[in-house]
Amino acid sequence: MIAPSILSADFARLADEVAAVAGSDWLHVDVMDAHFVPNLTLGLPIVEALLKVTDIPMDCHLMIENPERWAIGYAEAGAHNVTVHAEAAREPVRIARDLRAAGAKAGLSVKPDTPLEPYLEVLREFDTLLVMSVEPGFGGQKFIAHVLDKVRMVRTMIDTGHLNLLVEIDGGINADTIEQAAEAGVDCFVAGSAVYSAADPAMAVRALRTQAANAAHHLT
Template identity: 75%
Template sequence: MIAPSILSADFARLADEVAAVRGADWLHVDVMDAHFVPNLTIGLPVVEALRKVTDIPLDCHLMIDDPDTWAVRYAEAGVHNVTVHVEAAEDPVKIAKDLRAAGALAGLSVKPNTPLEPYVELLRHYDTLLVMSVEPGFGGQRFIPDVLEKVRAARRLVDSGELTVLVEIDGGINEETIERAAEAGVDCFVAGSAVYGAPDPAKTVAQLRRLAAGASGRS
């Protein structure tokens, strides 16, 4: 699965930029509040507007201080997958239950330096695991290869039946890094500048999918 990140899109032409990634599996939307991360992007009104102009399922990544209050509102707005950060959530189990009750998938994200092991039991309440392969906050950063050990650990837990999460990765994904991430066990790849910096974003989405499928070893 390929999820283009509109963080790298032209915000003045969002409807056109969304249309340019036809064939994408999800559309990744980074919500930042300038508190949890040192950047301010978009919020619920823009997400609601995006829902009106695309059939691509929205994948909202909430990099915000108070996901306990805000996460369910994105689910109620029709977002397909709502991801919160374990480092910010006060009651992540309740968040997951509220998101599912509102009709969304529940996602949990971990920063590059956050270990996976303390949160394995918590992940049983979630549908997706988002492994950050850059420090959250800004697009266009270089991929941190060390996080792939975390991906491999998650893949083993999924393959053994201990977890049922979809494994997603975000940060520095491009034609040079996607195969390594696929080999490690990623299911869904967030790509921003690699897609929106290309002459033909839709063609790049298809190419990234081919590279990931060829390297994955899984159907």
């Protein structure tokens, strides 16, 4: 699965930029509040507007404080998957259950240096795990390879029946890094610059999907 990140799109032409990645599995929307991360992007009104112009499932990544208050609105608006950060969530289990009750899948994200072990039990309540392979807040950063240890841990737990969720990765994913992420056990790849800097973004999505599928048996 490839989820183009509109953080790398032209914000003045968002509807056109979304149309340019037709055929993508998910559309990744980075919501930042300038508190949890040092950047301010877009919020619920933009997500609601985008939902009217595309049928690509919306993957909302909330890099915000107090997700208990704000996350449910994205689910109620029609987002397919809503991800909150483990570092910001005071009641992650409650958030997961509320998101599911509102009709969305529930995702939990961890920063590159956040250990995964304290959240392994909590992950049983979630549908997706988003492993950050850059520090959250800005696009165009270099891929941090050591986070793949967390991916391998979770993939083993999935393969042995201890967890049942989709593994997503976000940060520095491109033609040079997607294969090692796929080999480690990732299911869904967020790609920003690698898609939107291409002459044909939709073709870039297809090429990345093929690369990932060829690199990992669990994706075929």
